[in-house]
Amino acid sequence: MSLSKEKKSILITGGAGFIGSNFVHHWCQNYSDDQVIVLDALTYAGNRQNLADLENRKQFKFIQGDICDRPLIEKILKEEQVTTVAHFAAESHVDRSILGPDAFVQTNVIGTFTLLESFRHYWNEQGNPENSRFLHVSTDEVYGSLEADDPAFSEVTPYAPNSPYSASKAGSDHLARAYFHTYNLPTIITNCSNNYGPYHFPEKLIPLMCINILLGKPLPVYGDGQNIRDWLYVGDHCSALETVINKGKAGETYNIGGNNEVKNIDLVTMLCELMDELASDLPVKPAKELITFVKDRPSHDRRYAIDATKIKTELGWTPKETVENGLRKTIEWYLNDQKWWQPLLSKDYQEYYQKVYG
Numbered sequence: 001m002s003l004s005k006e007k008k009s010i011l012i013t014g015g016a017g018f019i020g021s022n023f024v025h026h027w028c029q030n031y032s033d034d035q036v037i038v039l040d041a042l043t044y045a046g047n048r049q050n051l052a053d054l055e056n057r058k059q060f061k062f063i064q065g066d067i068c069d070r071p072l073i074e075k076i077l078k079e080e081q082v083t084t085v086a087h088f089a090a091e092s093h094v095d096r097s098i099l100g101p102d103a104f105v106q107t108n109v110i111g112t113f114t115l116l117e118s119f120r121h122y123w124n125e126q127g128n129p130e131n132s133r134f135l136h137v138s139t140d141e142v143y144g145s146l147e148a149d150d151p152a153f154s155e156v157t158p159y160a161p162n163s164p165y166s167a168s169k170a171g172s173d174h175l176a177r178a179y180f181h182t183y184n185l186p187t188i189i190t191n192c193s194n195n196y197g198p199y200h201f202p203e204k205l206i207p208l209m210c211i212n213i214l215l216g217k218p219l220p221v222y223g224d225g226q227n228i229r230d231w232l233y234v235g236d237h238c239s240a241l242e243t244v245i246n247k248g249k250a251g252e253t254y255n256i257g258g259n260n261e262v263k264n265i266d267l268v269t270m271l272c273e274l275m276d277e278l279a280s281d282l283p284v285k286p287a288k289e290l291i292t293f294v295k296d297r298p299s300h301d302r303r304y305a306i307d308a309t310k311i312k313t314e315l316g317w318t319p320k321e322t323v324e325n326g327l328r329k330t331i332e333w334y335l336n337d338q339k340w341w342q343p344l345l346s347k348d349y350q351e352y353y354q355k356v357y358g
């Protein structure tokens, strides 16, 4: 049954972060009658500015709070009569999980458990409505690392997480799955490949490279640069999640990917060439002269690749953006919105940068 026509009250956790804020915009544009509630703790990665243009929308509410705060979650579910949870809130950066895994277990495992448990009680009190959904947004990193010739990750690939980040996401995926099998709670899990696009926090690979090129700073590439990621434009991820909420089957997992496997070094080179073309007055040109290989990240997964056949054949979703065009749009956004990222290069950011790259 398609749920798209029914009016929803949608709770979006982590809606001030990168993908969450893109999804909030996407949902508000496409479902103007729906009630949209964003719950976000505003950690270093959350930025209320990402949602500034929505603050005056009638059916929009921003709540600053922690997904581990059960009384708060229970209150929101009841007061807002939530029909749908889209759960993005997480600690999301592998490098930070290596430096300090505690927050990852707390938010990703305990936080997801708190949301599931609160939603279960609320859903029971409501008489188990069939049209409810709990969308748990997860990552392809739970599947571990592929060799060059291995087939891409499918929904039945065994979990083999290698970092505290992916292990904590794997734990939260298992909880979401168990809540469907044990309590019939209508959970759906999505496992997506690497995203890029607007509102991406500056310490992640693509914004970091763009900003360092603008500042004339070295472009740190881990190890030999041969690690492969399957890149997806964030707008495509949002349309996939919309499709899953509207047409996905409760209890199922859907893999989401862009069919865009690129080696890190090739991606960085592509970014350099696009920056040479699009940015004026670069301190170093050609920008690829800034590329510097640095000591590899511990347990660095070699290759990720997504087999997105299931979401294509069962739900009819395919990505629209090519890497070339998506990167061009992303770079133009970072060039035009320097006021967005400049304040984020704070003392905390500099300290983090120093710890990771020396």
Ligand SMILES: NC(=O)c1ccc[n+]([C@@H]2O[C@H](COP(=O)([O-])OP(=O)(O)OC[C@H]3O[C@@H](n4cnc5c(N)ncnc54)[C@H](O)[C@@H]3O)[C@@H](O)[C@H]2O)c1
Residues within 6 Å of the ligand: 013, 014, 015, 016, 017, 018, 019, 020, 039, 040, 041, 042, 043, 044, 045, 046, 047, 065, 066, 067, 068, 087, 088, 089, 090, 091, 092, 093, 107, 111, 137, 138, 139, 140, 169, 191, 192, 193, 194, 195, 196, 201
């Ligand atoms: N970025 C990617 O490439 C990618 C790919 C696949 C899946 N994912 C998943 O998508 C989700 C969003 O990723 P992102 O890149 O937008 O992350 P992000 O780090 O940019 O944003 C996370 C958001 O969650 C909020 N948050 C953190 N802890 C919280 C807590 N305890 N309570 C409430 N809010 C909290 C932060 O303030 C922030 O706004 C994550 O679950 C991540 O695992 C990300």
